[in-house]
Amino acid sequence: MTVLKEVRQQPHISNEVYKNSSYHQGLIKRSLSYLSSGYPIHFTGPSGIGKTTLALHIAKQRKRPVLLLNGNKALSNEDLIGAFTGYTSNKVKDNFIRTVYKTEENLTESWSEGRLLEAVKKGYTVVYDEFTRSQPETNNLFLSILEEKILPLYGTKQKESYVRVHPEFSVIFTSNPAEYAGVFRSQDALLDRMITLPLEQMDEKAEIAAVSSKTGIPFQEAGAIVKFVSKVREFCETQEHGQGPSLRSSIMIADLAQRSEIPIDGGDETFQQLCMDVTAFPLQTCLEKKDLSEIKKKLLTECKKIKVGE
Numbered sequence: 001m002t003v004l005k006e007v008r009q010q011p012h013i014s015n016e017v018y019k020n021s022s023y024h025q026g027l028i029k030r031s032l033s034y035l036s037s038g039y040p041i042h043f044t045g046p047s048g049i050g051k052t053t054l055a056l057h058i059a060k061q062r063k064r065p066v067l068l069l070n071g072n073k074a075l076s077n078e079d080l081i082g083a084f085t086g087y088t089s090n091k092v093k094d095n096f097i098r099t100v101y102k103t104e105e106n107l108t109e110s111w112s113e114g115r116l117l118e119a120v121k122k123g124y125t126v127v128y129d130e131f132t133r134s135q136p137e138t139n140n141l142f143l144s145i146l147e148e149k150i151l152p153l154y155g156t157k158q159k160e161s162y163v164r165v166h167p168e169f170s171v172i173f174t175s176n177p178a179e180y181a182g183v184f185r186s187q188d189a190l191l192d193r194m195i196t197l198p199l200e201q202m203d204e205k206a207e208i209a210a211v212s213s214k215t216g217i218p219f220q221e222a223g224a225i226v227k228f229v230s231k232v233r234e235f236c237e238t239q240e241h242g243q244g245p246s247l248r249s250s251i252m253i254a255d256l257a258q259r260s261e262i263p264i265d266g267g268d269e270t271f272q273q274l275c276m277d278v279t280a281f282p283l284q285t286c287l288e289k290k291d292l293s294e295i296k297k298k299l300l301t302e303c304k305k306i307k308v309g310e
């Protein structure tokens with residue numbers, strides 16, 4: 001099964017945040033310079049911190065075609081390099097002498113090229129999202145790409161045994177450190193060959209800009225939601241099983257309030273319910289005491305403080 005797709009970019013969404021954040025601007029500038037010097041980069045951090053969005057934003061700046069690859073355990077070398085997908089046959093029937101049949105069959109295997117092979121040959125920028133979810137055997141391909149600058153074609157019955165990596169080819173990896181402890185441990189050799197940049201949580205201003213540009217709600221309302229979610233995050237006692245509600249929670253509240261015409265107002269019961277539905281579970285995962293009714297009580301008190309326009 002293949003999970004490769006060309007990226008359809010959302011052109012303006014991420015810019016609003018990055019252009020006003022010196023942290024992101026610096027990071028983008030350094031990343032572009034590492035990539036153009038031939039070094040792959042790797043953004044790591046918890047879910048919802050903005051890794052994929054940033055990786056795609058940077059990839060787009062390189063002015064090369066972008067290929068988005070999603071790591072998963074079913075991703076195979078065949079998906080990446082290519083495979084013979086079956087036979088096409090050519091039949092010739094000779095009925096010249098009626099009683100004698102002459103049948104000639106030409107079988108040709110049809111080759112379907114994998115997306116990584118195309119990217120390597122033509123110098124695309126690959127965003128390999130959540131790469132640690134793939135099997136080490138699959139990721140080993142990247143070892144040769146990064147180290148020897150070749151993509152081996154073993155097992156494919158191709159005439160050449162490898163292809164050379166195009167000089168403009170580059171890779172941006174992303175991963176979530178909480179998943180390293182998963183099944184596939186042996187990514188260390190690969191990690192050793194990239195520049196790993198832990199992504200910091202957006203500051204409040206950047207988060208407000210992200211929520212506002214992503215959902216289209218006014219800045220002031222986005223601000224009220226982001227402040228509430230940051231406050232909820234502060235309740236967290238342990239980061240072991242989660243980081244509390246992420247930027248995604250703020251976006252969800254803003255988006256749902258907008259779609260269902262719920263007023264962003266702590267005094268509104270539907271809004272209170274929305275805030276609790278979105279944040280109760282992520283908060284529960286980062287608390288020692290997991291009593292849901294206690295958690296909801298805490299959230300309700302915090303939500304009631306939300307007032308826009310004061």
Ligand SMILES: Nc1ncnc2c1ncn2[C@@H]1O[C@H](COP(=O)(O)OP(=O)(O)O)[C@@H](O)[C@H]1O
Pocket residue numbers: 013014015017018045046047048049050051052053054209210211213214247248251
């Ligand atoms: N710069 C940004 N501007 C607007 N929205 C953003 C920005 N960065 C992230 N987001 C939004 O925040 C959410 C989480 O971002 P994402 O990149 O998917 O995080 P991660 O890959 O770390 O889980 C997504 O809905 C994404 O669209």
Ligand SMILES: [Mg+2]
Pocket residue numbers: 051052053129174
């Ligand atoms: Mg992601």
